[in-house]
Amino acid sequence: MDYKELGLTKEELVEMYRMMRLIRVFEESAVAYFKQGIVIGNMHMYVGEEAVATGVCKALTKEDYIASTHRCDGHLIAKGADINAMMAELMGRENGICAGRAGKMHQTAPEVGFMSANGIVGASQTLGTGHALYCSLYAPERVSVSFFGDGGGNQGAFHEAMNMAALWKLPVIFVCENNHYAISTRVDTATAMGTFYQRAAGYGVPGVRVNGNDVLEVYAAAKEAVARARRGEGPTFIECDTYRLRGHHEGDEQTYRTREEVNEVRENNDCITRMQTLLKAEFGWTEEEDQALIKSVDDEIAAAVEFGLKGEPMKVEDMYNNLYVD
């Protein structure tokens, strides 16, 4: 995918590269604190899939909506959520993005259009369709994105959401993050065709499949889909072929796949390395520039950790506060 055809500048490419690194280092840092018992709850990491969130969110405005999944960090960060408050949330602190009540899987950041993460596989499809209905009725300048996995794509809700969104020409973009596994179930053992994008045709919706580890391919598809939705022409289905480099959750022994399979993607199709290679080839991106960017990301994450550690742990007796609007 040619960045020039997409109208992207060097600064924008560097910004996308930095975003993917930011998501990765945020999560790797969260894992390190999880292992010490400071980050709590259940950890589903997005490592390896950062190009999907980065490419899609690059095509959105802050006002557009996102319905996310249990693997939500990348979507939150790319949409512009406060990473200090996110880190505090994972630590169960009062200064967290949901005052420590949400943990990882139930975070919301409506101030940046991130309506919810979700522990119910498949729920984001109907929720994202609902957000799109709101847009079409009350905020026609906005669009809605529903992220879901290959496992989520096999839930019945997928078909109901697609049908209604197509029928009512709702401004929703269905983004299937096909990372090849639903926990330990490989996609080709659960899905007859192994891919999902063809299904869109059955609803009269354009469907495309892109290399989900190539942020430019993801952005190109998202840009077109968003433009279509904003023109009132209805939904688009984008299947992003990607791969998670860590286990389903932290602690997953991953007996269902080989180390070689993981290493193959890590070495030959990592989204961050791809962009680094492009920057070097097109703009003579130097080692010094790279190190400066890495340091600025590390500093930003270190500040987020410090912010989280300074927060008061949520008290059990306050557990039911802030759950409902008065």
Ligand SMILES: Cc1ncc(C[n+]2csc(CCOP(=O)(O)OP(=O)(O)O)c2C)c(N)n1
């Ligand atoms: C309705 C429902 N069924 C089952 C589960 C248990 N579960 C949690 S994650 C997961 C797999 C999801 O796979 P996929 O949609 O591909 O997303 P990924 O984890 O690969 O990002 C399952 C089955 C659940 N949370 N909700």
Ligand SMILES: [Mg+2]
């Ligand atoms: Mg999956």
